[in-house]
Amino acid sequence: MAKCPIGPYGHPSGRIGDLVFYMMKGQAICRTIGKPGKASLKQMANRQSMSVAMALLKPMADFIKVSFRLEAEGTVKNAHNLATSYNKKHALTGEYPNIKVDYAKVILSNGSLEMAEKFRMSKGEGGLNLSWNTDLSEYADADDILMVLVSHPTKKRASTYLNAAKRSDGRCFVALDKEWMMKEQMEVYVCLKSANEQSISDSKYLGNLNGVPESMLEKTEKAHYDTVKARFDQVAASYEKQRLDFAAGAVETKAFRHLSREYQILQEKLLHLPGKPS
Incomplete structure (x- = not known):
């Protein structure tokens, strides 16, 4: 993909030969079309990386729309673009053709809001028990809201909780209503957003439950x-x-x-x- 700034005759639009011109978020974009040649090893690795990142993030769409909204505002990127870019670069491990997700390095939000400390997690009856330190500083408010995401990789699904609890609560119970959820692999992430949704914290990985199946x-x-x-x-x-x-x-x-x-x-x-x- 290439940007196409204004030329002497304005923006091209539509197809010219093997190129297609169009506008996206105020930018003129040019893409090639047609059957590509044989991919190099580097290209195949890049394609697998993109495929793995997309498969990871697709079930998390509702969470990502909120967690990356502020960072995407005022740019030509959307929340999903940002999440894909971060995780394709930082959260994958291995070499082609065996590229996979390093769940401990997954990034689901970036921000300046202070994250709570000393998170603890355990399995309860029909869900997860979470607790954290409620100490406040000048960069944190008692009514900051906890967001929780539970990824279920083996089922290609995710459980999203955008308003799980207030920072001052110090604990919450995350209900998982499907029987299989308590038995399958779970990867758990949290972040905090301000009550007015004008600031957000970095995401935090709380860990794995039920282990990881063999590849x-x-x-x-x-x-x-x-x-x-x-x-x-x-x-x-x-x-x-x-x-x-x-x-x-x-x-x-x-x-x-x-x-x-x-x-x-x-x-x-x-x-x-x-x-x-x-």
């Missing part, structure tokens, strides 16, 4: 490790038996030398192979 890569690596380990156990049993025979005076054979070599190779491989049980 396809992790499952594949674990299966491969198990296969190699099973072969090593088989070779090791045979190697140890024959080694004791030779220690007792038996003549070493070519077959044993091959067995010994395979034993050493498999032993070394298992030391560095991913998928090992933690």
Whole structure:
């Protein structure tokens, strides 16, 4: 995408060859169209990063509209653009084709309002118990409002609470009305907004509940490790038996030398192979 400032004949509009011109938030934009050529590795990594970031943020749309509204005001970007830009840059980890979300680094708001301290979280009957320190400073008010987002990555959903409690409450209960919510992976985030919604805090990651399911890569690596380990156990049993025979005076054979070599190779491989049980 490129900006297209006013030329001697004004703004172009519509399609010219492989280019399309249009206005967006007061800016003239030019985009290419048509079938692209073969993507480079860098382009494929960028596309996967964008796809992962979009999948993360799509269920959070209602939260993001509020949490990034102030930062988006007066710019050509909208709240979703800002959230995508921040999280594509800061909240992803891994290399293509195994790029994934680092939930602890997800950013859901940026602002100068003071965040509460000493948050605590626990599972309750049908929801989550949250508590925090209610101490105030000149940069915080008792009627600041707590916003809570609970991400459910395995279901591609999120539970949004835009007015969960006041800062002065010091605690709140976040109801989760679906039975599966209390069993599936949860990633929990909070931020504070002023009562007049003219300021907001940075978001804070409260942590994970119920663990993280294995990715396809992790499952594949674990299966491969198990296969190699099973072969090593088989070779090791045979190697140890024959080694004791030779220690007792038996003549070493070519077959044993091959067995010994395979034993050493498999032993070394298992030391560095991913998928090992933690």
